[in-house]
Amino acid sequence: MAMELDDLSAFVAVASAKGFREAARISGVSASGLSEALRRLETRLNTRLLHRSTRSISLTEAGARLYERIGPSLAEIGAALDSVQALTDEPAGALKLNVPANVARTVLPGILPGFLGAHPHIRVEVTVEDSFVDILASGADAGIRYEERLEQDMIAVPIGPREQRLLTAAAPSYFAARGRPAHPRDLVHHNCMRLRFASGAIATWEFEKDGEVLRFDPPGSLLIQPGSACDLLVEAAASGLGIVCLFEDWLAPHLRSGALETVLEDWTPPFSGPMLYYSGRRQIPPPLRAFIDFTRCISG
Numbered sequence: 526m527a528m529e530l531d532d533l534s535a536f537v538a539v540a541s542a543k544g545f546r547e548a549a550r551i552s553g554v555s556a557s558g559l560s561e562a563l564r565r566l567e568t569r570l571n572t573r574l575l576h577r578s579t580r581s582i583s584l585t586e587a588g589a590r591l592y593e594r595i596g597p598s599l600a601e602i603g604a605a606l607d608s609v610q611a612l613t614d615e616p617a618g619a620l621k622l623n624v625p626a627n628v629a630r631t632v633l634p635g636i637l638p639g640f641l642g643a644h645p646h647i648r649v650e651v652t653v654e655d656s657f658v659d660i661l662a663s664g665a666d667a668g669i670r671y672e673e674r675l676e677q678d679m680i681a682v683p684i685g686p687r688e689q690r691l692l693t694a695a696a697p698s699y700f701a702a703r704g705r706p707a708h709p710r711d712l713v714h715h716n717c718m719r720l721r722f723a724s725g726a727i728a729t730w731e732f733e734k735d736g737e738v739l740r741f742d743p744p745g746s747l748l749i750q751p752g753s754a755c756d757l758l759v760e761a762a763a764s765g766l767g768i769v770c771l772f773e774d775w776l777a778p779h780l781r782s783g784a785l786e787t788v789l790e791d792w793t794p795p796f797s798g799p800m801l802y803y804s805g806r807r808q809i810p811p812p813l814r815a816f817i818d819f820t821r822c823i824s825g
């Protein structure tokens with residue numbers, strides 16, 4: 526018996542999302558539309574595919590068997606259609622990214638100009654947020670975060686530098702007046718200017734050497750919220766006010782000019798760079814697919 530692909534797609538969407546409301550949000554089809562599609566499919570098959578209650582749904586034995594067989598098949602059909610479209614149409618539309626301030630400042634400038642030049646019909650919208658964000662709920666197509674802040678059940682691919690570091694630095698005039706800390710514990714005697722997140726939490730300074738990990742909340746006279754205000758933190762450090770701990774890429778121009786000098790470098794090992802992440806539970810929009818392919822191409 527021939528089945529309508531739309532009804533089968535609705536079934537897979539609801540089964541994958543484990544609910545009509547979540548499936549509606551992901552697929553863009555109303556919950557009532559998905560429910561009607563499920564009723565049509567069950568009528569044609571003359572069997573129940575879902576156990577429904579007021580709070581949850583679950584697959585029947587028949588539903589589980591159908592989902593196991595049809596899910597990969599529909600994914601292949603979608604991929605085939607995307608590949609054909611890629612040959613005939615230039616990707617167009619909006620690509621919405623949610624990224625932390627450091628990525629907006631140091632990673633995207635090396636990617637977006639080339640990407641937009643290669644895809645003139647795509648418009649990129651960047652929202653800068655350093656807090657944990659549900660990218661689907663926020664309306665973004667994808668996010669960029671570091672591994673420890675990635676959402677679960679997401680597909681993640683490296684983007685930008687494979688390794689990064691946080692460096693501790695201050696102006697030569699500051700070190701001349703206050704001395705250079707030789708060990709992280711010495712920071713308690715210094716003015717350490719720090720970041721305070723939107724939640725109110727103040728970023729802890731972490732150091733590691735030879736398997737020893739030290740975490741500190743050193744005193745300081747300046748607190749700022751991450752974002753473009755990090756420039757204020759860097760300029761304050763360059764003026765001799767105190768010590769900062771920020772991404773190496775953000776500090777690099779001031780380190781090259783000599784306005785800032787690093788300390789405790791042997792206590793700041795590199796860590797994994799940022800990851801582009803997106804939902805694997807829905808079809809990838811053409812602008813996002815183009816962006817993923819572009820970043821993979823330039824990274825080699």
